Amino acid sequence: MAAKRVALVSIFPEMFAALTDYGISGRAVKDSLLEVRCWNPRDFTADRHRTVDDRPYGGGPGMVMLAEPLSQALMEARNWAEEAGPTRSIYLSPQGRQLDQQGVEQLSQSGNLVLLAGRYEGVDERIVESLIDEEWSIGDYVLSGGELAAMVMVDAITRLIPGALGHDQSAVEDSFAQGLLDCPHYTRPEDYQGQKVPEVLLSGNHERIRRWRLKQALGRTQQRRPDLLEKLALTPEQSKLLQEFLQELSP
């Protein structure tokens, strides 16, 4: 399978080392499952100060990113991404569609990506109107730039690239893939400061363990994120396990 290409546009290209040099995404780059390149609008300026921002029309605090350097950087980024197939250009901002696992799955199936990471108060709107296909948000809070949001999106998408997770992990079993919160996890020692590991996990009975983990995931989801549970049509087994969990709470 051809590598998924992610083209980034940002004035802080060094930030993306967090993606390319570490962990699952770093391994995906190394294994040529993922290709990441960054275009810096500063390299597309014509003045000696390499100016990428200017004061906002209408006044107000802060600066706005200039259209021209962004336009040139975005077009080169898009050309590179489109060399390897259909591409979607995305702008990260709090005004975008909120990212969730379903959105991650959709984006992972939509070919290559160009991600515009803005800084300052915003980018000239004419860039969004003319060169951006979709605006996405990673959540309702204000960051200082789009870079971390872009990395969150790429990290989540990379986990869904076949082969990106080692054979011993699986994105399908990821709890969020099933719309549930994750179950508790334990490792050695069996007794840590007097706190024991649940006996079922030491039993070697894989069916019992599967049911226990599913029960814990269902119970936690009910307790912490009932809104997620409302979206789910529970299987008979899941309903039974959730009932058991709740009964064990208040016997």
Ligand SMILES: Nc1nonc1C(=O)NCc1ccc(Cl)cc1
């Ligand atoms: N929340 C979020 N989800 O995606 N992005 C964000 C976010 O806060 N970006 C900050 C930001 C975005 C664009 C510009 Cl020009 C400046 C700062």
